[in-house]
Amino acid sequence: MQIIILENAEQVASGAAQWVAEVIKQKTNPVLGLATGSTPISLYKQLVEYHQKGQLSFENVTTFNLDEYHNIEAENPQSYRTFMKQNLFDHVNIDQEKTYLPTCRNDQNPRVQGLAYEEQIKNAGGVDLQILGIGANGHIGFNEPTSSLASRTRIKTLTKQTLQDNSRLFKKDEYQPTMAMTMGIATILDARYVLLMATGKNKAAAVKQMITGPVTAMCPASALQMHENAIILIDKDAASELTEQEYFQWANQEHQKINQTFGLFI
Numbered sequence: 388m389q390i391i392i393l394e395n396a397e398q399v400a401s402g403a404a405q406w407v408a409e410v411i412k413q414k415t416n417p418v419l420g421l422a423t424g425s426t427p428i429s430l431y432k433q434l435v436e437y438h439q440k441g442q443l444s445f446e447n448v449t450t451f452n453l454d455e456y457h458n459i460e461a462e463n464p465q466s467y468r469t470f471m472k473q474n475l476f477d478h479v480n481i482d483q484e485k486t487y488l489p490t491c492r493n494d495q496n497p498r499v500q501g502l503a504y505e506e507q508i509k510n511a512g513g514v515d516l517q518i519l520g521i522g523a524n525g526h527i528g529f530n531e532p533t534s535s536l537a538s539r540t541r542i543k544t545l546t547k548q549t550l551q552d553n554s555r556l557f558k559k560d561e562y563q564p565t566m567a568m569t570m571g572i573a574t575i576l577d578a579r580y581v582l583l584m585a586t587g588k589n590k591a592a593a594v595k596q597m598i599t600g601p602v603t604a605m606c607p608a609s610a611l612q613m614h615e616n617a618i619i620l621i622d623k624d625a626a627s628e629l630t631e632q633e634y635f636q637w638a639n640q641e642h643q644k645i646n647q648t649f650g651l652f653i
């Protein structure tokens with residue numbers, strides 16, 4: 388794991404944007420794994436800015452989102468499709484036919500839909516860089532604690548904590564879905580690189596467990612310890628419970644020299 392501790396959320400977003408831009412520039416047909424939630428919003432803002440300045444083209448980019456609510460219309464204001472359109476897709480030159488989310492209507496079998504999503508990712512050549520947030524309970528995507536580390540795209544019932552955390556995004560009388568389709572932990576681990584962003588004190592305990600806790604289904608993000616190219620971009624608040632902060636800061640300075648000479652990716 389490469390742990391990069393930055394001053395604030397703004398720096399986390401611009402750091403993440405550099406990695407994403409780099410993968411888009413380096414690959415002929417880049418495949419990005421995308422996340423929703425509050426954390427990546429400023430990353431998408433930065434990417435839109437790069438695009439508007441003529442510095443980044445999404446022409447050949449394919450995207451796969453981590454998750455989507457079960458049985459939600461794409462046009463629903465609460466769908467993750469709507470989130471992605473509002474924050475990224477509608478503002479860049481991406482072919483929206485090549486933007487995928489793991490959808491499943493009531494009349495569709497979630498197992499069939501999950502397998503089809505896995506197949507689509509494979510057919511696109513696999514994910515080059517997967518963007519992740521982390522839940523206060525250590526979830527990645529909607530892989531809640533107790534999710535199998537070998538899980539694949541499937542339907543999950545959300546925990547009370549996640550429903551509570553996300554309730555801020557719903558109006559008082561608005562229906563809040565309790566189930567979602569999500570890439571599995573094994574699906575996420577298949578990505579060539581994963582880049583997890585975390586900011587704020589409320590993520591500090593989960594971040595500590597992810598980095599220095601045991602690899603356990605009780606903290607799905609801890610599975611990233613088993614990934615060969617995991618980049619963890621966090622601000623000081625999210626890093627505040629790590630006892631190894633000094634080492635991580637120093638190691639990162641050393642790595643930056645290498646990155647400056649050889650670039651971010653192999």
Ligand code: PGA
Nearest residue numbers: 424425426427520521522
């Ligand atoms: P957040 O969500 O970015 O809104 O904090 C992260 C997550 O739950 O994965």
